[in-house]
Amino acid sequence: MYGDTSIQKPMKIAEPTSEEQAKLEARFQQMVDDDIKIEPQDWMPDAYRKTLVRQMSQHAHSEVIGMQPEGNWLTRAPSLRRKVILLAKIQDEGGHGLYIYSAAETLGTSREDMCKALRDGKAKYSSIFNYPALTWADIGTIGWLVDGAAITNQVALSKGSYGPYCRAMIRICKEESFHQRQGYELLLSLSKGTAEQKAMLQDSVNRFWWPSLMMFGPNDADSPHSAQSMKWKIKKKSNDQLRQEFIDATVPQAEFLGITLPDPDLKWNEERGHYDYGEIDWEEFAHVIKGNGPCNKQRAAAYIKAHEDGTWVREAANAYAAKHAAQAAE
Numbered sequence: 001m002y003g004d005t006s007i008q009k010p011m012k013i014a015e016p017t018s019e020e021q022a023k024l025e026a027r028f029q030q031m032v033d034d035d036i037k038i039e040p041q042d043w044m045p046d047a048y049r050k051t052l053v054r055q056m057s058q059h060a061h062s063e064v065i066g067m068q069p070e071g072n073w074l075t076r077a078p079s080l081r082r083k084v085i086l087l088a089k090i091q092d093e094g095g096h097g098l099y100i101y102s103a104a105e106t107l108g109t110s111r112e113d114m115c116k117a118l119r120d121g122k123a124k125y126s127s128i129f130n131y132p133a134l135t136w137a138d139i140g141t142i143g144w145l146v147d148g149a150a151i152t153n154q155v156a157l158s159k160g161s162y163g164p165y166c167r168a169m170i171r172i173c174k175e176e177s178f179h180q181r182q183g184y185e186l187l188l189s190l191s192k193g194t195a196e197q198k199a200m201l202q203d204s205v206n207r208f209w210w211p212s213l214m215m216f217g218p219n220d221a222d223s224p225h226s227a228q229s230m231k232w233k234i235k236k237k238s239n240d241q242l243r244q245e246f247i248d249a250t251v252p253q254a255e256f257l258g259i260t261l262p263d264p265d266l267k268w269n270e271e272r273g274h275y276d277y278g279e280i281d282w283e284e285f286a287h288v289i290k291g292n293g294p295c296n297k298q299r300a301a302a303y304i305k306a307h308e309d310g311t312w313v314r315e316a317a318n319a320y321a322a323k324h325a326a327q328a329a330e
């Protein structure tokens with residue numbers, strides 16, 4: 001039945017003794033070290049399961065909430081071609097949410113529970129989606145920088161230890177790559193346009209550059225759970241490593257667009273073989289995470305409204321399923 005939330009919980013067997021527990025943990029860690037994917041039926045430490053559910057549900061919520069800033073521009077896309085591209089991209093994001101909720105359900109938590117936590121304000125999603133898409137150029141910048149940062153993260157996730165999550169990531173990365181290209185292509189046409197279009201492009205990048213760098217999370221030194229996640233291969237690369245990878249790949253693309261990135265400290269470091277960059281404003285990050293970003297309240301309200309507006313669809317689907325179940329039982 002639609003909306004049925006009964007998920008098969010992992011089988012509970014008698015509590016293992018501490019000696020058995022140690023053996024199970026050692027075998028689990030050995031599988032991780034040997035790059036053997038962990039599957040839903042395998043034994044896993046409770047903290048591994050919990051960390052994954054938290055991370056995967058946050059990831060799925062980000063895909064779904066991320067549809068909002070872009071949806072804002074669907075009716076104002078400047079041509080049919082742009083509208084079709086944007087529509088396809090937004091639909092992909094909804095699909096990404098569904099794949100990841102499904103993968104998270106294999107850990108014994110229902111999609112309904114995860115979505116309820118988001119409606120109740122108990123679950124988080126990426127802070128980037130609390131920034132508004134103010135101009136048409138923002139649609140290009142979101143594709144270029146936000147999807148670009150997401151790919152950097154997700155390629156690393158696709159090589160992680162939990163099988164269902166990694167497999168979901170492989171397909172998602174292919175679609176993200178289309179998202180990144182469509183954004184860049186949009187910006188490329190603005191970069192060849194009028195002075196006004198060029199200014200709109202520069203303004204958009206000025207607003208999105210720093211929040212995109214924040215998408216990778218706090219600096220490694222301030223990221224207390226990272227070491228355990230790396231040991232379990234939930235994370236394959238640290239926040240700072242991924243951020244550096246993203247910056248190194250993005251700077252030449254910005255040069256090609258003929259724009260400047262809003263960081264006076266950004267420069268190539270020959271010795272390190274990487275770009276140096278300025279200090280991120282972590283106070284702003286904390287402010288947005290705590291619910292005080294420009295659009296946090298608007299995003300939550302739109303999400304709840306969409307759920308409420310869909311009540312009649314869920315009721316109708318449940319009534320239809322019940323009717324069919326009754327007919328089948330006759």
Ligand SMILES: [Fe+2]
Nearest residue numbers: 063092093096
């Ligand atoms: Fe996505």
Ligand SMILES: [Fe+2]
Nearest residue numbers: 093147176179
């Ligand atoms: Fe995307």
